Amino acid sequence: MVATANATRSASPRPTARKRSRPKPVFAIVALAPFIVFGAIFAAYPLGQVVRMALSDVQIRGGIFEWTWIGFANFGAVLTDANGLRSLGNTVIFVAATVVLSLIVGLALALLVDRAITLLPLARNVLIWPAVIAPVVVSLMWLLLLSPTAGGLNKALYSLGLPLQGWIGQESTAMAAVIVVDVWHWTPVVFLFLYTALKSIDGATLEAARVDGANEWRIIQHVVLPALRPAIAAVVVVRVIMGVKAFDEMYLLTSGGPNFATTLVTQHIKTLFFDSLQFGEASAFSLVVVILTALVLGAVLFTRSKVEK
Amino acid sequence: MSDAQTAGTKRNLGVEIALGVVLVLSIIPIAFTTLLAFLPNRAIVSSSWDFPFWLGNFERVFKDGIFIAQIGNSLLIVLGTVAICLVIGTLSGYSLSRLHPPRWITIPALVIAGFIPLIPPMTLLPGLYVLLSDLGLIGGVGGLVLVNAFLNLPFAVLLMSSYFSTIPEELREAGIMDGASELTVLLRIMLPVVRPGIAAVGVFTAIMAWNEFQMGLTLTSGGATAPVTVGIAGLLQPFAVTWGELAAAGTLAAIPIIVMSIFANRQIVAGLTAGAIKG
Numbered sequence: 149m150v151a152t153a154n155a156t157r158s159a160s161p162r163p164t165a166r167k168r169s170r171p172k173p174v175f176a177i178v179a180l181a182p183f184i185v186f187g188a189i190f191a192a193y194p195l196g197q198v199v200r201m202a203l204s205d206v207q208i209r210g211g212i213f214e215w216t217w218i219g220f221a222n223f224g225a226v227l228t229d230a231n232g233l234r235s236l237g238n239t240v241i242f243v244a245a246t247v248v249l250s251l252i253v254g255l256a257l258a259l260l261v262d263r264a265i266t267l268l269p270l271a272r273n274v275l276i277w278p279a280v281i282a283p284v285v286v287s288l289m290w291l292l293l294l295s296p297t298a299g300g301l302n303k304a305l306y307s308l309g310l311p312l313q314g315w316i317g318q319e320s321t322a323m324a325a326v327i328v329v330d331v332w333h334w335t336p337v338v339f340l341f342l343y344t345a346l347k348s349i350d351g352a353t354l355e356a357a358r359v360d361g362a363n364e365w366r367i368i369q370h371v372v373l374p375a376l377r378p379a380i381a382a383v384v385v386v387r388v389i390m391g392v393k394a395f396d397e398m399y400l401l402t403s404g405g406p407n408f409a410t411t412l413v414t415q416h417i418k419t420l421f422f423d424s425l426q427f428g429e430a431s432a433f434s435l436v437v438v439i440l441t442a443l444v445l446g447a448v449l450f451t452r453s454k455v456e457k
Numbered sequence: 458m459s460d461a462q463t464a465g466t467k468r469n470l471g472v473e474i475a476l477g478v479v480l481v482l483s484i485i486p487i488a489f490t491t492l493l494a495f496l497p498n499r500a501i502v503s504s505s506w507d508f509p510f511w512l513g514n515f516e517r518v519f520k521d522g523i524f525i526a527q528i529g530n531s532l533l534i535v536l537g538t539v540a541i542c543l544v545i546g547t548l549s550g551y552s553l554s555r556l557h558p559p560r561w562i563t564i565p566a567l568v569i570a571g572f573i574p575l576i577p578p579m580t581l582l583p584g585l586y587v588l589l590s591d592l593g594l595i596g597g598v599g600g601l602v603l604v605n606a607f608l609n610l611p612f613a614v615l616l617m618s619s620y621f622s623t624i625p626e627e628l629r630e631a632g633i634m635d636g637a638s639e640l641t642v643l644l645r646i647m648l649p650v651v652r653p654g655i656a657a658v659g660v661f662t663a664i665m666a667w668n669e670f671q672m673g674l675t676l677t678s679g680g681a682t683a684p685v686t687v688g689i690a691g692l693l694q695p696f697a698v699t700w701g702e703l704a705a706a707g708t709l710a711a712i713p714i715i716v717m718s719i720f721a722n723r724q725i726v727a728g729l730t731a732g733a734i735k736g
Contacts, residue, residue, distance in 0.1 A: 173556075173558060175552075176557065176562075177558055177562055179548040179551060179552035179556065180558050180566055182544075182545045183545050183549035183614055184562065184565055187565070187607075190588070190603070191569060191572065191581065191607070194587070194588050195584055198583050198584040201587075213590075260472055260479070263469055264473055264476050265473070267473055267480065271479075272722070273718075273719060274484065275479075276725060276726065277483060277487065277715055277718060280717075281711045281715070282667065282686050282710055284689055284710075285668075285711045286486075288490070288703055288707040289489070289711075291693075291703075292700065292703070292707075293485075293486060293489060298700055300489055307504075332482075337730075340729050344730055393578065393579070395577075395579055395670075395671050396671065399670075400693060413577070414577055414579040417579050417580065417583075418579060418582070421586075421675075427583060430583050431584075434580035434581075434582075437580050438577075438580050441577070442575070
């Protein structure tokens with residue numbers, strides 16, 4: 149059958165063949181429609197509701213929302229709220245630290261795995277385990293290690309006769325602990341991006357550099373890193389987005405404490421909306437976060453296109 | 458993409474040792490949790506290291522049936538999410554990459570696909586809460602299936618579309634010329650070719666739906682209506698933490714996923730690096 153079809157096609161003039169085989173747009177539209185309907189219902193409509201809520205005073209009476217239009221008052225309240233501003237600051241620190249650290253560790257891992265022989269098959273499998281475990285379970289696992297009262301780390305310190313630490317229970321170390329947990333959890337993603345990119349570098353270039361007598365470090369610096377630049381840029385964007393979205397880890401490990409030291413924007417929105425029932429302010433703060441994220445990503449993508457030119 | 462050697466071929470002991478250390482660090486939290494799952498609470502909180510093997514934690518986790526109900530909820534959410542993502546991901550991915558739909562419909566589709574992954578779900582939550590209340594879907598598995606499907610659809614559509622775009626246009630044309638309908642071409646000719654893509658989308662959305670927590674926490678009323686991740690978080694009571702039960706529940710949630718990642722390594726790697734397509 150296929151052979152006949154080919155024969156017919158090669159016999160008939162090309163334009164006719166193309167015209168006849170042009171997909172019926174009806175099927176193309178019907179096939180794409182469910183996705184757009186889903187997006188419209190679950191993204192456009194909620195976003196519209198968030199905007200409406202942000203501009204209203206919303207009270208809940210008898211399980212029904214009551215809306216009163218109040219303009220931009222919620223934004224004023226949100227932008228002067230100390231806890232909200234603190235959560236923005238915390239998120240900036242959290243995102244910057246987790247992106248930079250996971251990039252460094254992920255890059256080192258990709259280079260290590262690329263040079264490993266004995267541990268290669270094991271590493272390619274085990275290294276992605278942290279990334280497939282639920283964030284809630286990851287924070288539970290680290291809670292069992294980092295809890296100041298029953299955690300494994302303090303138990304180990306005690307056995308060695310070393311002073312116990314507050315870890316997640318103390319303001320000065322809680323953020324660092326949360327950052328370490330996030331880096332443990334998501335470095336595999338960075339590793340996979342960079343390892344894949346590393347594997348697609350042209351072997352001949354490297355061979356040439358090696359024949360010229362360049363040592364490993366110079367090869368990494370002058371051949372490997374420049375070749376990895378697009379992959380690094382892509383993974384930075386991905387990790388920034390993941391950092392702004394982060395919620396589950398904090399929620400179980402510290403629930404934003406102690407004393408707001410680890411409250412990220414997501415935790416703050418959740419508290420405003422579900423715990424203090426300040427629906428308007430929660431929505432206004434959500435929009436501030438969306439706009440700031442868009443600005444940061446816009447800046448990253450802009451510098452990236454400049455650099456690539 | 459094959460194993461073109463980026464580095465030399467000689468074994469380097471320093472490299473192997475450094476990598477070994479990282480592997481141990483990757484495994485410690487998982488192994489420690491699994492170990493505690495088999496210990497009674499007094500052995501966990503005591504300052505000495507005893508390991509009396511004990512199955513009581515699992516017994517307690519399962520005792521009142523709520524944890525089982527939560528696992529059931531999570532499985533239903535996974536099934537529903539994967540089904541929706543596979544059907545819509547395949548149809549819409551195929552349309553986008555091979556059927557050249559008119560601009561007025563591709564542009565909104567690409568805006569949605571690019572936009573949803575960028576915004577923190579938490580910022581949409583006030584709106585999603587209003588939406589699900591309007592639809593009467595707050596607190597049920599059905600609402601969570603729809604929300605999870607929505608969160609994973611951009612990934613499913615883009616990944617399927619990138620798999621479809623590797624198929625030569627001629628294959629479709631040949632089928633159409635033989636008199637097959639568009640749907641038959643998709644089902645009989647295209648689907649068998651993109652089977653690896655279907656597997657990657659299926660495995661990865663299953664993991665994402667099983668692991669989801671924020672929406673389960675905020676859009677259900679907890680207890681037997683919640684998914685398993687919310688149930689695990691609920692074991693952490695402020696004043697009476699039962700560490701062993703916590704470890705047992707965490708082990709039960711993590712080990713199946715890890716076993717799956719051993720057998721479906723390729724699909725998971727495809728899922729985790731899918732963002733590279735856009736980059």
